[in-house]
Amino acid sequence: MKITFPHMGNTYLPVKAMFDDLGVDVITPPINSKKTLEIGTKYAPEQICLPMKINLGNYIQSIEKGADTIVVTGSCGPCRYGYFMEVEREILKDLGYEVEIISLEAPDGDIKEFYNRVSQMLETKNIFKIVKTFKNAFGILKKIDEIEEKVLKYRPYEKNKGEIDKIYNHLIDQLRKSTGSKEMLQYIKEAEKNFMNVALEKRQDVLKVGIIGEIYTIIEDFSNIDIGKKLNNLGVEVHKSHSTSGWVLEHLFYESIGRSREKDIRKAAAPYVKTMVGGHGRETVGNAILYAKEGYDGLIHIMPFTCMPEIVAMSILPKIQNDYHIPILTLIIDEMTGEAGYITRLEAYIDLLRNRRDKFQNEKMLSWS
Amino acid sequence: MKIGIPRGLLYDHYQFLWKSFFENLGAEVVISQKTNKKIVDDGVAVTVDEACLPVKVYHGHVMDLRDKVDFIFVPKIMSIHEKEYICPKFCGLPEMIKTSISNLPTIIDPTIDFIKNKKHLLEIVYEIGGYVTYDKRKIRLSFEEALKSHQNYKNKMKQGFFPMDLDKKHEEKHEAKHKEDTQKILLLGHPYNIYDEYLSMNIVEKLRKYGMTVITQDHFSKDQINPQMNELQKKMFWTFGRKMLGAALYAMEQEDIQGIIYLSSFGCGIDSVIADIVERRTRRNSKKPYILLTMDEHTGEAGIDTRIEAFVDMIKWRVENENYVSTHGQYISAR
Ligand code: SF4
Numbered sequence: 122m123k124i125t126f127p128h129m130g131n132t133y134l135p136v137k138a139m140f141d142d143l144g145v146d147v148i149t150p151p152i153n154s155k156k157t158l159e160i161g162t163k164y165a166p167e168q169i170c171l172p173m174k175i176n177l178g179n180y181i182q183s184i185e186k187g188a189d190t191i192v193v194t195g196s197c198g199p200c201r202y203g204y205f206m207e208v209e210r211e212i213l214k215d216l217g218y219e220v221e222i223i224s225l226e227a228p229d230g231d232i233k234e235f236y237n238r239v240s241q242m243l244e245t246k247n248i249f250k251i252v253k254t255f256k257n258a259f260g261i262l263k264k265i266d267e268i269e270e271k272v273l274k275y276r277p278y279e280k281n282k283g284e285i286d287k288i289y290n291h292l293i294d295q296l297r298k299s300t301g302s303k304e305m306l307q308y309i310k311e312a313e314k315n316f317m318n319v320a321l322e323k324r325q326d327v328l329k330v331g332i333i334g335e336i337y338t339i340i341e342d343f344s345n346i347d348i349g350k351k352l353n354n355l356g357v358e359v360h361k362s363h364s365t366s367g368w369v370l371e372h373l374f375y376e377s378i379g380r381s382r383e384k385d386i387r388k389a390a391a392p393y394v395k396t397m398v399g400g401h402g403r404e405t406v407g408n409a410i411l412y413a414k415e416g417y418d419g420l421i422h423i424m425p426f427t428c429m430p431e432i433v434a435m436s437i438l439p440k441i442q443n444d445y446h447i448p449i450l451t452l453i454i455d456e457m458t459g460e461a462g463y464i465t466r467l468e469a470y471i472d473l474l475r476n477r478r479d480k481f482q483n484e485k486m487l488s489w490s
Numbered sequence: 491m492k493i494g495i496p497r498g499l500l501y502d503h504y505q506f507l508w509k510s511f512f513e514n515l516g517a518e519v520v521i522s523q524k525t526n527k528k529i530v531d532d533g534v535a536v537t538v539d540e541a542c543l544p545v546k547v548y549h550g551h552v553m554d555l556r557d558k559v560d561f562i563f564v565p566k567i568m569s570i571h572e573k574e575y576i577c578p579k580f581c582g583l584p585e586m587i588k589t590s591i592s593n594l595p596t597i598i599d600p601t602i603d604f605i606k607n608k609k610h611l612l613e614i615v616y617e618i619g620g621y622v623t624y625d626k627r628k629i630r631l632s633f634e635e636a637l638k639s640h641q642n643y644k645n646k647m648k649q650g651f652f653p654m655d656l657d658k659k660h661e662e663k664h665e666a667k668h669k670e671d672t673q674k675i676l677l678l679g680h681p682y683n684i685y686d687e688y689l690s691m692n693i694v695e696k697l698r699k700y701g702m703t704v705i706t707q708d709h710f711s712k713d714q715i716n717p718q719m720n721e722l723q724k725k726m727f728w729t730f731g732r733k734m735l736g737a738a739l740y741a742m743e744q745e746d747i748q749g750i751i752y753l754s755s756f757g758c759g760i761d762s763v764i765a766d767i768v769e770r771r772t773r774r775n776s777k778k779p780y781i782l783l784t785m786d787e788h789t790g791e792a793g794i795d796t797r798i799e800a801f802v803d804m805i806k807w808r809v810e811n812e813n814y815v816s817t818h819g820q821y822i823s824a825r
Contacts, residue, residue, distance in 0.1 A: 399578030433582030
C-alpha cells in the first residue's frame with residue numbers, strides 16, 4: 122500500500138512525518154503547480170470549485186508516482202466538500218486508475234471510531250502508537266502554524282529585508298528532507314531561535330489587513346497566489362482567519378476550533394447570520410466583525426468561484442462594511458485567475474486603505490487644534 | 491393582515507401547505523406573480539453576480555411583494571429530512587434577503603431545521619402562526635388542515651402531474667398524465683428550475699409537444715430511489731441531490747425511459763456534483779442519451795431549443811433503429 126493525500130498549505134510536512142513514524146509508505150504529491158491545476162481542471166467537472174480541482178490534480182500526480190491509496194477527510198454537508206470523494210472516485214474510475222479512497226473522519230466527534238479507521242487502514246492494532254504519532258504530528262503542525270502566523274505578522278517590519286524569508290525557506294527545505302517527527306522538531310527549534318534574532322523596526326506606516334473567507338483558498342498559498350507575501354511586500358501586516366491545525370481538528374474530529382474564539386466569532390456574526398450556512402460562511406462574517414473591532418485597516422475576503430457558503434457571506438459583507446466602516450475587498454478565484462490582474466487589484470486596494478488612514482489621521486489632527 | 495409568499499425556490503412544493511395554513515388562520519395571502527422578466531431583472535440587480543439564478547429570482551419575487559403586504563414569509567429551510575440539507579444558500583436565505591433588499595415589511599423567517607429530527611415541528615408551527623393569532627389551538631388545527639391539502643398535492647405529483655398542470659382544465663389535465671405509448675424522458679433538476687415555466691423556458695411543454703412523456707425525480711417512490719442510494723459509499727446529504735441521483739440510477743436500468751435531461755443552474759454547487767456523477771454513470775452503464783442544460787440569466791432560448799431538438803431526434807432515431815438492432819443481437823447470442 123502506498124498512501125497519498127491532498128495538499129493544503131504545509132500540512133504535507135507533519136503528515137509525512139506521521140506516516141514515516143508509522144513506517145508506512147507514503148507518496149507526497151508534487152508541490153502544487155500550474156501543472157497540478159491543469160490536470161485537475163481537465164478532468165474535474167467544469168463548475169466544481171477550485172479546491173477539488175487542485176485535489177484531483179494532486180491525486181493524479183501521486184498516482185503517476187505509484188500511489189494506490191488516497192486518504193481524505195470528510196464532512197457531512199451542506200457544502201459540497203463532503204462529496205468530493207464520491208466525484209473523485211467516479212473520475213478516477215473513468216480514467217482507468219485503480220485506487221482506493223479512504224475517508225478519515227470521526228462522525229459526531231467519535232474519536233474512537235476515528236482511530237479504528239486509522240488502525241484498519243494501517244493494518245495495525247497498536248492504537249497506542251497511532252495516537253502517539255498522531256499527537257506528535259499535530260504538535261508539529263501547530264508549531265508550523267505559529268511560525269507562519271509570525272512570518273505574516275513581522276515581515277513588513279524587518280530591518281534587513283529578506284531575513285525572515287531566508288530562515289523560513291531554509292526551514293521548509295529541511296523539513297521536506299527530513300524523515301520522522303523527531304528530526305522535524307529539531308529543525309523547528311533551530312528556526313525558532315533564528316527568528317528571535319531577526320532585527321525589527323517600528324514602523325507607523327504599516328497597515329493591518331485580515332484575510333477572511335473560504336478556508337482552503339486562505340491556507341493554500343498556491344491557490345491564493347501567495348496573498349500573504351504579496352501584502353507583506355506592500356507594507357501590510359497580515360493575519361489569516363483560518364489555520365491548518367484548526368482545520369484538522371474540525372475535519373477529523375468534527376471538533377470546534379479554539380473554543381472560546383469560535384464562540385466569539387459566532388456571537389459577533391449572530392445579528393447578521395443566525396445559523397450556520399455551511400462551510401465557514403458564518404465564520405467569515407463573524408471574523409470580519411472581530412477584525413474590524415480589533416482595529417484592522419481592511420479585510421480581504423477570498424473564495425473559490427461558485428463557493429456556496431461564501432456567496433452567502435459575500436451577500437452580507439456589504440452591510441458589515443457599512444456598519445463597521447471597514448473596506449472589504451472580495452477576491453474570487455478560479456483556474457483562470459491571472460496573477461497580473463490580481464496584483465493590480467491588491468495594490469489599488471492597499472492604496473485606498475493608505476489614503477483612508479492618512480485622511481483619518483489628518484482629521485484627527487484637525488480636530489485637536 | 492396580508493401575508494406575502496414569494497413564488498420562488500420551494501414555493502411550488504409547499505404552496506398548499508403554506509397558503510392554506512395562513513388562510514385557515516384568517517390571514518389574506520398574496521402570492522407574487524409568476525416569474526417574468528421584471529422579476530428576474532429586479533432580482534439580478536440586487537444580488538451578487540455569483541449567486542445562482544433561482545436565488546436571484548427569489549429576490550425578485552420578494553421585491554414584487556414588498557409594497558403589497560404587511561409580512562413576507564421567507565423561511566430559513568435548512569433541512570427537511572434527517573441528516574440531509576438542501577443547500578448552503580437556503581441556510582442563509584433570509585439573511586441575504588434582508589441585507590440585499592431595502593424597505594422590507596416584517597419578514598417571517600422561522601428556522602426549519604430537521605437535521606436531527608422533526609421534534610420541533612410544532613414549535614415552528616406555533617412560531618409562524620403566532621404572527622397571526624395567539625390562539626394555539628387554532629394554529630394547530632389550521633396546520634393539520636393545511637397538511638391535508640399538502641398531502642393531496644403530493645399524491646397528485648406521484649401520479650405524474652406537474653405543479654403547472656394543476657391550474658389546467660380537466661381534459662388538459664388528463665392529457666398531461668403519462669400515456670403508455672409515448673417515449674418517456676427523465677427530466678432532472680431542482681424543482682424550482684424544472685417547474686418554473688419562465689426559468690425552464692417551458693421545457694416540459696416543449697418535450698410534450700414532441701410527443702414525449704416527461705417524468706421527474708418527484709415521480710419516483712422511495713422504494714425506487716432508496717436502494718440505489720444505499721449503494722453509494724458516502725451518504726448523500728442533499729435532499730434534492732439524493733432524489734435526482736437516485737432517480738437517475740434507477741432510470742438507467744428502466745427500458746421504458748429513453749433519455750435523461752439535467753437542467754442545472756449555473757454556479758450551483760449541488761448540480762456540479764450530481765450532474766457529473768449522473769453523466770458518468772449514464773455513459774458507463776447505459777446507452778441512454780443524456781444532456782446537461784445549464785441556465786443563468788443570459789441563457790438564450792434558441793440555444794436550448796436546438797439542443798432539445800437534437801436530443802429528441804436522437805431518441806426517436808434510437809427507438810426506430812436500435813430496438814431492431816438489439817433484437818438482432820439477442821438472436822446472435824442465442825445461437
Ligand atoms: S441548490 Fe443550487 S440552484 Fe438551488 S439555491 Fe443552492 S446553489 Fe442555487
